[in-house]
Amino acid sequence: MSKIIPFKAVRPTADKVGLVTCRNYDDYSSAELAAWLSFNPYSFLHVIHPAYVHSQKITLDKRFKGVAHKYQDFKNDGVFVEEEKPVFFVYEIQTKTNSFTGIVAGTSIDDYKNNIIKKHEDTLQYRVELFKDYLYQTGFNTEPVLITYPDNSLINQWIAEKKKNVPLYNYATTNKEKHQLWKIDNEEDIQWLQQQFEQIPELYIADGHHRSASAELLHDEFKAEGNEKLNYFMSFLIAESEIKIYEFNRIIRDLNGFEINDFLAQLEEHFIIKNKEQELWKPQSKFEFGMYLDGNFYALFYKLENNNPSILENLDAQILYDKVLHPLLGIEDLRNDERIEYIPGKQSVLTIKELIDEGEFEVGFMLYPSDISEIKALADNNLIMPPKSTYIEPKFRSGLMVYEL
Structure with missing residues (x-):
């Protein structure tokens, strides 16, 4: 039984989304990074890597606080808006060779702890603790865990129907991808989708093992404070047949x-x-x-x-x-x-x-x-793949969706 929840996402305004979202920070060369920061004031790279020129001269603590301050500046300037109530999203990415569609939702830390959300990769403790500190200092996460579920004809049909509606976002990126986003805020749809996932016994992490482990660590350290948002982490849920494994x-x-x-x-x-x-x-x-x-x-x-x-x-x-x-x-x-x-x-x-x-x-x-059956078999038997065994797509755009803690 898998639990997913809607959440009050913070996201870019529709007129700026193409300027705000970016690839993972590590995907940029130094020259590309400098160019984007110089010529695009709306790029989310300004948030996740503030004071770029001086980045090697400041402590991690100051850098994380700088991220938090820059994010708040973006909100104050109206670059980001917050949903009025918790919602789900249907999100589609079209690359030059593939198309991916999934659901953006909150997934349960308890499911993660109880192995309902299963893992196939090992994590490095220092990276888990570093990202946990990042989450704590900045107060937000914009990198969902990529989670896969068994193909489900009812969910597939539901997604296909939602995609007939006018999307909230419909934009292209400089690496020739097309992105579309649909908001799901109808209570009947929300409850129906939750009921469908309650019938799915197991979910599998495809990408994002360190992010999910960091969310668990943050939850364990601060659960006494009663912050309900720490009981969940943002995920991009996608059917097994939709992911591409390299x-x-x-x-x-x-x-x-x-x-x-x-x-x-x-x-x-x-x-x-x-x-x-x-x-x-x-x-x-x-x-x-x-x-x-x-x-x-x-x-x-x-x-x-x-x-x-x-x-x-x-x-x-x-x-x-x-x-x-x-x-x-x-x-x-x-x-x-x-x-x-x-x-x-x-x-x-x-x-x-x-x-x-x-x-x-x-x-x-x-x-x-490898194929998805190998990944699932390893996860089902609590086995770990060797490092760098898989490169999995889709890759989520940073700054497209923010889960505030």
Whole structure:
């Protein structure tokens, strides 16, 4: 039984929404960030990163307070408005290749604690505590957790009907996305949608494990104060068939002392190797891996060695770690080893080729993306994926919706 609630969202006025919303802060290069801050006074980047020029010279405490003050300035200037009563939203994102539609709502901390909202990624405690402090100091969150639910024909039909109405927002962004938002403020609709989710036994976090963990930590520290808003966190709920799962590919700086021929010979213990030479080859199915080394692409076909592998042992990212990255290349800590970096699978294989040809990296590995069934199986068994196993879309725009605490 899953619980969702409407909330009194704070959001940009319709005439400014295209100027206010932005991609995740980390997606911008320094040059892009400086340009947006210089030429767009309405960008939410001014809020989430105030005093950009001096950002390295101030404490986190002062930076978080600066975020809170700048957000209040935006509200005072009429850039943001607050809903008069709690509402849901239907939100659609159209990219160049995909379309995503889901529901923006509050989800329950109790559901998160009781594993009704399930996880498949580990979290870093320092990041959880840092974002918890950010939430506490700023008093708001604008980054919903991406949560997926089993496809439901009734909810699908309901969403399709709501999308026939005139949207609250209908705007495009500079990265060629189209965004539409519909407000759901009718009490009958709100109650009906809540009843539908009450019949869904489990929800799964697709993206946002640190954000949900931070919300739980904040709730636990301040629940005695009786702030009802801390009992929930903002989520973007989307059907399983709507999400797009990409792989994270790996590039490694050296061969850990191996000569190329010796390294290939070592790989043959666990893989059938085919030299694809200059063909830009990517894995076509599970248990296949691509490799770029010394100017050539290779196809690596895993030799299934265990007739009854565990769910985790069956995961391609785990196979690559267990058979190659750890024993051969000496990489133990996938999060912190400086010899490895990650390239989202939506980027071209040419990106990997170029980075290796430039000489900073020596070998790259391409994986086949996981599917939702693998993610759910891991979550159901309280297992954790290796770091950087999935890159999941859609990505929510910062500043589109604010959940005040």
